[in-house]
Amino acid sequence: MTLIGYMLLLQMICDADCPITNLEAKWPGSVHDSRVFRASRIYQRLSLGEFSGVLLGDKGYACETFLLTPLADPQTPAQQAYNHAHARTRARIEMTFGLLKSRFQCLHHLRVSPDRACDVTVACTVLHNIASLRKERAPRVALDIVWDNAAIFPDNINGRLVREQYIANYFS
Numbered sequence: 112m113t114l115i116g117y118m119l120l121l122q123m124i125c126d127a128d129c130p131i132t133n134l135e136a137k138w139p140g141s142v143h144d145s146r147v148f149r150a151s152r153i154y155q156r157l158s159l160g161e162f163s164g165v166l167l168g169d170k171g172y173a174c175e176t177f178l179l180t181p182l183a184d185p186q187t188p189a190q191q192a193y194n195h196a197h198a199r200t201r202a203r204i205e206m207t208f209g210l211l212k213s214r215f216q217c218l219h220h221l222r223v224s225p226d227r228a229c230d231v232t233v234a235c236t237v238l239h240n241i242a243s244l245r246k247e248r249a250p251r252v253a254l255d256i257v258w259d260n261a262a263i264f265p266d267n268i269n270g271r272l273v274r275e276q277y278i279a280n281y282f283s
Contacts, residue, residue, distance in 0.1 A: 119221070119228045122147045123236075124166060125207040127200075130243045136232040145172045145264050165273070167201045174270035179277065189282040193274075196282070211239050213250035 120142055124133035138147050148154050148168070156162060157177040166178045174180040181198065185191045212218050215235040221228045242249075 119225060119232065120144070120147060121208075121232065122151060123204060123207065124153065125204050127203055128243065129203060129207045129210055130240045131207060131211075131236050134233065134236050136229045136236075143171070144169075148172060148178075149264070165277075167197055169201065173264040174266040174274055176267065176269050176273045178270065179274050180266070180270075182274075189278050192282040193278045210249055211235060214239055214242065 119136060120138040122133075122135035122138075122144070123131050125131050133153050135147055135151050135153075145168075157166070157175075162177070165176075168178050168180050170181055170183065172178055172180050179197065181194045182190050185194045215238070218232065218235060221231060223231065
């Protein structure tokens with residue numbers, strides 16, 4: 112999530128090559144990230160099992176079977192390795208936000224109505240994806256995203272079990 116022009120909260124999903132595969136651009140900046148996610152169509156579809164795989168979210172989200180979060184206090188080497196891999200992988204979305212804002216300087220300080228800001232952001236996202244697909248040279252990125260949000264929803268017990276299974280299978 113990031114704030115655009117101090118009035119719009121964005122939820123984006125990207126893959127490892129940084130194209131944006133899902134975007135929610137309609138929320139005021141005062142709404143919590145996890146509330147935006149829970150109200151999104153992608154959350155509903157993931158909850159229904161329409162997609163395989165998992166998303167990665169920061170500690171502001173509740174751990175779900177389809178959304179893995181970092182451990183608050185990793186104790187074992189496997190848990191520490193998981194958190195390290197989680198942070199490195201999740202850094203792609205930080206890089207994608209940076210690319211989007213570097214490509215489109217207008218996103219730093221939009222001086223338009225919230226509805227218009229949503230339209231501008233969606234247009235910039237489409238253009239970013241076209242540039243990514245065409246392998247256009249990426250601009251230099253200033254990474255300024257803050258990932259520390261406090262969780263407002265409790266972890267799902269099944270989400271914790273899935274996370275522990277990932278740790279056991281891939282990090283032990």
